[in-house]
Amino acid sequence: MRLSTRGKYGLYAMHYLAQHEHEGPQSLSRIASVGIPKQYLEQLLGSLRRNGLIHSVRGANGGYQIAKPSEEITVLDILDAMEGPLALSDCIADDRCCAKATKCRVRHTWERLTVNINRELASVSLKDML
Amino acid sequence: MRLSTRGKYGLYAMHYLAQHEHEGPQSLSRIASVGIPKQYLEQLLGSLRRNGLIHSVRGANGGYQIAKPSEEITVLDILDAMEGPLALSDCIADDRCCAKATKCRVRHTWERLTVNINRELASVSLKDML
DNA sequence: CGATACCATAGTAATCTGGTCGGGTATCAG
DNA sequence: CTGATACCCGACCAGATTACTATGGTATCG
Ligand code: SF4
Ligand code: SF4
Numbered sequence: 001m002r003l004s005t006r007g008k009y010g011l012y013a014m015h016y017l018a019q020h021e022h023e024g025p026q027s028l029s030r031i032a033s034v035g036i037p038k039q040y041l042e043q044l045l046g047s048l049r050r051n052g053l054i055h056s057v058r059g060a061n062g063g064y065q066i067a068k069p070s071e072e073i074t075v076l077d078i079l080d081a082m083e084g085p086l087a088l089s090d091c092i093a094d095d096r097c098c099a100k101a102t103k104c105r106v107r108h109t110w111e112r113l114t115v116n117i118n119r120e121l122a123s124v125s126l127k128d129m130l
Numbered sequence: 131m132r133l134s135t136r137g138k139y140g141l142y143a144m145h146y147l148a149q150h151e152h153e154g155p156q157s158l159s160r161i162a163s164v165g166i167p168k169q170y171l172e173q174l175l176g177s178l179r180r181n182g183l184i185h186s187v188r189g190a191n192g193g194y195q196i197a198k199p200s201e202e203i204t205v206l207d208i209l210d211a212m213e214g215p216l217a218l219s220d221c222i223a224d225d226r227c228c229a230k231a232t233k234c235r236v237r238h239t240w241e242r243l244t245v246n247i248n249r250e251l252a253s254v255s256l257k258d259m260l
Numbered sequence: 261c262g263a264t265a266c267c268a269t270a271g272t273a274a275t276c277t278g279g280t281c282g283g284g285t286a287t288c289a290g
Numbered sequence: 291c292t293g294a295t296a297c298c299c300g301a302c303c304a305g306a307t308t309a310c311t312a313t314g315g316t317a318t319c320g
Binding site: 027028029042043045046056057058059060061062063064 | 263264265266267268
């Protein structure tokens, strides 16, 4: 089970933005300098913005900054924004996907693991990483 | 972040085999009857066998059985066999993948999360699911 | 105005997923 | 011995996803 580059790049970018939290907007080019293809990163920053994790300033001297203080942004927030929520089985979100949903022991396992893994991811904030 | 059908089917199959632990070898067809395409499942059972989680009996009346008692097989074992080990970043397994590996804070985060998520997955055994 | 820098959509090559197909080989019942 | 059963194995394939690239916009500053 691997993490895609979206998740990794997303976290690297957020880490960079957290490091420069009080230095005004950081341009795409600056963020990309940690080793991410510029135009690809541009898409990813779009996802982060639409999920309310960063906000952007257009025009000359524009760029991106984190939308909340770094202690309020967790790895879970970032991964959910970049890769969609953790879904071990479809029946977690939607009861109707499987006939035996109510009495299924496997489902109970997926449910428990999903909750615990999410809690783990939410236990690390950007601030913790600095 | 989603789990592929390999992981899901693998766990369903192992769950079935654990339920019939002392009833002799269970044929592919029987296992597949929980709702998995037969020929696809055959591949998956091959992976499980090569990873030592099940063993097989050939010939008429043959089939598959779990290779260890159900309390010694965890969800982690199964998912690792089916999807490869959890790898949030390549630098966890291989120090040399990145120049700044030794002093990187992000890496420390991936490392901690990997350990904790694996522990979570290892905390549920097949027996727990019955 | 014009340079800077974000925004949005579309295209694309390579890889991965979720299978199917065909031809083996081992074992047992009769 | 022979045939039926049932695992073994590699190749193939369509469709989705990934990781980008390309192009043309739009907002803002000086
Ligand atoms: S079999 Fe169980 S875990 Fe799988 S989809 Fe149905 S309810 Fe969910
Ligand atoms: S930047 Fe850090 S986390 Fe990423 S590959 Fe390098 S050492 Fe690992």
